[in-house]
Amino acid sequence: MSSDSASFPEDLLDLQQQLHQAQADFHALATSPPWGAESTPVFTEEEVDQVEELWERIRELTMAVNEHPYWTATGDGRVNNARRGLRVVRDGSDDARGAGAA
Template identity: 80%
Template sequence: MSSYSAPFPEDLIDLQQQLHQAQADFHTLATAPPWGADSSPVFTEEEVDQVEELWERIRELTMAVNEHPYWTTANGSTGTHGGPVNNARRVLRVVRDPDADAGAA
């Protein structure tokens, strides 16, 4: 793990958690359909709509996380490759919501 230890704003953590959930929901949906005779997934119209909605949600959340104002102020960095901002982004990806962890225990 990175040595980066500054706390992230709650709204940024919430956005990242929503992104994790949308990605998990997409994975569940994408791997669940019954397979057709030609070994390709067979989706219902409702499932196709859900996939499209989830992709749109993932895109929106990704942009919201990436464009969050926090990244312009993190350690005074401008986001150079391998710098503090990139390290902070890596850390954010593994930050867990303590309330969700407590509920899972």
């Protein structure tokens, strides 16, 4: 975990964690369909709806992360490094918040 992680606002960390979860849920659904007789994936109507909902959620969260006010307050030279740092904040996001609160 980089020291920059501690400087991310809690709401941005929460959005990023939600985005990671939505991506993981999508991946799990998309890579484990029941297979049909001709080795092709067979999705139920419910699963198709879930995929569409997850894609919409991923789009919304991506926009929310990318348009967060934090990025305009971060100096131009540091934005790319900060974005990379945020992307690696995963399950350890609680640790990053705790470090920032100290």
